[in-house]
Amino acid sequence: MSPRNGPLRIGIIGAGRMGAQHAGFLDREQDARLVAVADPYSSAMAERCGVPHVRSHQELLARGDMDAVIIASPNQAHVTTAVDCLAAGVPALLEKPVATSRAEADVLLAAEREHGVPVLVGHHRRHHPAVAAARDFVRGGGLGRLVAVNGLWLTKKDDAYFDQEWRRSKGAGVMLINLVHDLDLLRHICGEITTVQARTSNAVRGHEVEETASVIVGFESGALGSFLISDTVVAPWGWDQATEDDPSFPYRPDGSCYSIAGTTGSLSFPQLAHYHHEGTSDWTRPLSTRFVPKGTGDSYTNQLRHFLAVARGEAEPAVSVADAARTLALIETAQRAAESGATETVGPR
Numbered sequence: 001m002s003p004r005n006g007p008l009r010i011g012i013i014g015a016g017r018m019g020a021q022h023a024g025f026l027d028r029e030q031d032a033r034l035v036a037v038a039d040p041y042s043s044a045m046a047e048r049c050g051v052p053h054v055r056s057h058q059e060l061l062a063r064g065d066m067d068a069v070i071i072a073s074p075n076q077a078h079v080t081t082a083v084d085c086l087a088a089g090v091p092a093l094l095e096k097p098v099a100t101s102r103a104e105a106d107v108l109l110a111a112e113r114e115h116g117v118p119v120l121v122g123h124h125r126r127h128h129p130a131v132a133a134a135r136d137f138v139r140g141g142g143l144g145r146l147v148a149v150n151g152l153w154l155t156k157k158d159d160a161y162f163d164q165e166w167r168r169s170k171g172a173g174v175m176l177i178n179l180v181h182d183l184d185l186l187r188h189i190c191g192e193i194t195t196v197q198a199r200t201s202n203a204v205r206g207h208e209v210e211e212t213a214s215v216i217v218g219f220e221s222g223a224l225g226s227f228l229i230s231d232t233v234v235a236p237w238g239w240d241q242a243t244e245d246d247p248s249f250p251y252r253p254d255g256s257c258y259s260i261a262g263t264t265g266s267l268s269f270p271q272l273a274h275y276h277h278e279g280t281s282d283w284t285r286p287l288s289t290r291f292v293p294k295g296t297g298d299s300y301t302n303q304l305r306h307f308l309a310v311a312r313g314e315a316e317p318a319v320s321v322a323d324a325a326r327t328l329a330l331i332e333t334a335q336r337a338a339e340s341g342a343t344e345t346v347g348p349r
């Protein structure tokens with residue numbers, strides 16, 4: 001791929017909530033500009049942005065003036081769309097989840113290998129400065145031996161969110177849309193997850209897909225973790241409220257979303273408060289607190305800048321299809337565990 005001088009020309013595929021957010025990030029970025037938008041049902045975003053609208057990603061690719069694309073269509077369209085982009089030689093930032101099943105992700109992996117064109121999967125949280133700091137601290141032994149991890153993502157999505165049929169149907173659900181972010185981060189920060197137990201519920205809305213899940217995970221290291229997630233409750237705990245990463249969600253500086261505990265200390269996320277004992281360690285002694293330093297920036301801006309470097313051939317995707325497929329395999333394992341009631345093993349890498 002030959003690096004291009006000047007701003008990269010970007011097309012957006014899928015002009016809904018996330019597509020509009022990407023258009024906003026592009027608008028603020030000097031090294032890229034939006035050139036056209038593809039959406040079968042709506043031209044509103046293209047009109048707002050003052051760029052041409054086309055009805056399909058095939059029409060967008062046929063224009064031939066795209067250096068890269070951002071794919072923000074419904075989950076069920078991700079793989080077929082991305083495969084066509086790769087065949088056209090166009091690098092893609094593909095929204096998460098990478099696919100709706102591990103088998104589908106394998107199709108994309110094969111296309112990536114065949115065409116040698118990169119895909120960055122939109123697990124944007126990986127680009128948050130607190131994530132890099134937590135990963136370095138935990139993996140560097142800052143907590144001693146990792147033993148126990150707990151996570152929460154509890155919030156209430158508005159009824160209108162579910163007017164889109166795809167969000168109520170197989171291929172969506174709170175595990176594939178939201179838990180996929182959290183388990184991706186837990187494996188990134190704390191190491192690979194190998195076993196999963198799960199219970200799910202759709203008791204409030206009664207949609208085909210789950211709205212609540214309780215998941216127990218086993219890490220390769222032997223550490224244990226638990227995660228509780230629901231998009232139908234009023235609560236302050238979760239990434240969106242705790243990080244101030246996305247201005248759409250009111251910030252709660254008092255809420256954390258992950259608690260990570262080891263033999264010599266523990267860490268709250270995203271505050272990165274490190275709780276430990278000075279000297280002898282036992283439960284009757286007061287805990288001291290220090291804060292682990294972290295960098296600056298928001299994850300979406302960092303992700304876009306990284307994507308531009310990937311599209312210019314200057315960087316490897318920080319979240320590759322293979323990496324995202326491993327996270328997807330975890331969600332599939334959780335879905336299987338919820339059905340079987342048993343402890344399920346995540347398949348081979």
Ligand SMILES: NC(=O)c1ccc[n+]([C@@H]2O[C@H](COP(=O)([O-])OP(=O)(O)OC[C@H]3O[C@@H](n4cnc5c(N)ncnc54)[C@H](O)[C@@H]3O)[C@@H](O)[C@H]2O)c1
Nearest residue numbers: 014015016017018019039041072073074075077095096164
């Ligand atoms: N990274 C994140 O935190 C994050 C947040 C929200 C959504 N997402 C992901 O972004 C994607 C879109 O979610 P959303 O909330 O914006 O959904 P949405 O329903 O608001 O928007 C989807 C848009 O895609 C269009 N569309 C439908 N079929 C299409 C096709 N075949 N080709 C092109 N466009 C098509 C629809 O008309 C709609 O405008 C999903 O995969 C979702 O998981 C990621």
